[in-house]
Amino acid sequence: MTPEKGSAERSAPGSYPFAEIEERWKRRWDELGIFRLDLSSPKPKYYCLDMFPYPSGDLHVGHGRNYIIGDVLVRTKIMDGWNVLSPMGWDAFGLPAENAAIERRIHPAEWTTSNIVKMKRQFHAWGIGFDWSREVASCHPGYYRWTQWLFLKLFERGLAYRGVAPVNWCPSCATVLANEQVVGEGDCERCGTRVVLKELEQWFFRITSYADSLLADLDLLGEWPEKVRIMQRNWIGRSEGAEIEFETEGRAESLTVFTTRIDTLFGATYAVIAPEHPLASWIIGRPGVDAGLVEFIRRLRGTRPERGAADVVKEGRDSGIKVRNPANGEWIPLFVANYVLMEYGTGAIMAVPAHDARDHEFAQSQGLPIRRVIANPSGDPALPYEDAGPMVNSGRFDGLSGDAAKAAVLKELAAGNLARPMVRTRLRDWLISRQRYWGAPIPIIYCGDCGAVPVPESDLPVRLPLDVDFRPKGDSPLARSESFVKAVCPKCGRPARRETDTMDTFVDSSWYFLRYLTPRDETRAFDTETVNHWLPVDQYVGGVEHAILHLLYARFITKALYDMGLVSFREPFQRLFAQGMITKGGVKMSKSKGNVVPPDTLIRRFGADTMRVYTLFIGPSEKDAEWEDRGVEGAHRFLNRVWRFVETYAAKLPPPGTAPRVESAEERVLRRKTHDTIRRARQDAAHFHFNTTVAALMELVNAISDFVADGAREITPRNAAGTVLREALETLTLLLAPIAPHIAEEIWARLGHRAEETVFRTAWPKADEAAMETDTYTLVVQVSGKVRAQIPMRVGATTEEVEHAALSDERVQRHLPDGRARNIFHVKGRLVNIVA
RNA sequence: GCCGGGGUGGCGAAACAGGUAUCCGCGGCAGACUUAAAAUCUGCUGGGCCUCACGGCCCAUGCCGGUUCGAGUCCGGCCCCCGGCACCA
Known part of the structure; x- marks a missing residue:
């Protein structure tokens, strides 16, 4: 069978007229403004939020899942009597715009704007209902002005500060990269070049001072997926332990190490510092130091990016210096090795090869002594043994185990000021500086006399100049704009220079959910009273890829605003739903893999409702699912079937509002099925299991089919069969409405409901217990x-x-x-x- | 290595809270309608076996074991797949 030219573009044969129907009802929703929020409504509020997207230009069916799930929820809640806020906006700053602009020789602003237009058209085509009057775009000065304001607020409270940090630098692209753009063993995501670290002075947000509350308040998020909470907990990585002082040969200053296993202190047979440790610099600066050691340390310092991987071979050298174990007075060698990281703890460790796998591996390769100081209660003599057990070979502490052992050792050392309890987190402060053009300028002015001075709020926004050469050359593009850089110190009035870095786009997205309430307010970022009423967000829907960064940052900013008294809630998102991704050929859809299913042709061929039904039917929303083109046809058949039943029977039914009457067993069976379907739909909706809702609706259609197929039964406006059939068809329509809204509107009208009404001003059905009873x-x-x-x-x-x-x-x-x-x-x- | 999720027909999957495993859909087979095809409708469709038939028996939810009157579901031990983190002291 050879398809005619262009047949894929046409409607599938035998289809109901979806194109015309979908167009008409979309227009109707716009006219009626059913998604426009009425702030004065007495109904209870419901804030349903989709993660706002980066305007990359085209969405595939995998993205569609996110918005379809959110839309089903929004429409269900509207029908169920809630005052629903369903906003949408654009995470519109970011690198791809610059790259695309360079390739196509157009301005990032232009590229971004045209993508937004495209994507809005797609949302519209899918029938996703948003209150577009609240649209925001993070690249708009009316928005980033308040991102800058947020920076100033954090700066005022000491939560934004300037510090020196190593950043990832790609020599080939001549630019700094974000951490997430460094892949594999430290390669540039774009060109594959090995990145190097550069020490630069950068702006940070002090998220670490919120580590404890970010961790503790995870317990408030019972309606988040357990998986996401665990990921956040691990990311924060809180560990309780102790800092211990090791007297250092030839130096007044002692070496401070961090450990969580002070009970193994007697088993420390050497110590290790990171190559970047200040003591390493001191060592290589000493007269007469071994040239090989100096060369070794210098080499390791250049390999920092790939050193994070666990499979890197452990390398180290004896520094020639000895340090003294405060517990037993023993002098042990100090090593410099690649397996200790400067960023964690103090950059120095005591090595206990008997009870730490990494130290064990290193000690074996170097022939260093291994001394057991913890007994294995099971008697197994194998080393390393990393679990708890009674102390041995530890003098006066022998026999103590676990927390008691740790406390005892710590207590004794603390008395001599040789140790102190210490909590460390894996979480680092948030580096927000980007040497990039397409972002919100950091509102700071550098004055020769006054230092880093914040731009006064009244001078915001610090506008991003449009006429800048933004090609990556290694400096900040904004530094090339003389008119941008030239400034006057707000404090002393003398000539000064502007900060030329822009903010990480995660700053833009860490507060946007507050802006939706008053998106055009030019006097403040958000209105505290309104925001306090509408937040926390009742339901947040988005991809699990944001489980850590975005969600952690948004939580942090919310907590900071809480402490400033600007919001009354500690957590921004009450409930989180993370949908699974859609795969094709077993892998995530992506342009680079060439496996994207573009929704536009599908919609032309089958309509948006079909795409929605199939997307929901494909499997449980939280799980990954494989896209099958054949399945789309099945969803389409289902809607066609619904359409035909209404076409055939609408004229034979009693008028709307007729109470159902049961006179026969078959009628009883259909009524029971009708109400059981309602029960199932309500139950499924609570868990986002729309796949089983669709299955239930298909079953109801099968039951309707069985009911009318009985040749003996006639359907008339006057008989009981007609009343029961009307109830079944109306229920089907109402339950279908959030899922396939266009066809539902049309058949609702054809079932005799006034054309100017909308099914979304009709209540979602409630099951009648009596109808479900059986004898x-x-x-x-x-x-x-x-x-x-x-x-x-x-x-x-x-x-x-x-x-x-x-x-x-x-x-x-x-x-x-x-x-x-x-x-x-x-x-x-x-x-x-x-x-x- | 650690953490999380998963493994059920040819395929996507269902099974409230331990109580008829395989709903619903896809695909397949057969039939009806049609000059024919498409579309649509009807029936069958986990595997094996017994029976002319009606019907019946056995096996099956990754593997092995356990608890229970009863296990896809609970417990213990493994195998495999996917995702995240990864020398965090």
């Missing part, structure tokens, strides 16, 4: 756990009746050797298990 059920009879019979039973039958019925069944008797039961278990209303 008989199928009793499952097991003999010794195996199903042997199904017997129809009257609801409410007594245990005696049930047992009697079961035992008198010949299929049961056949499996009872002596015809008698040794024991009987009865689960009322379900089954009996007869033990032979």
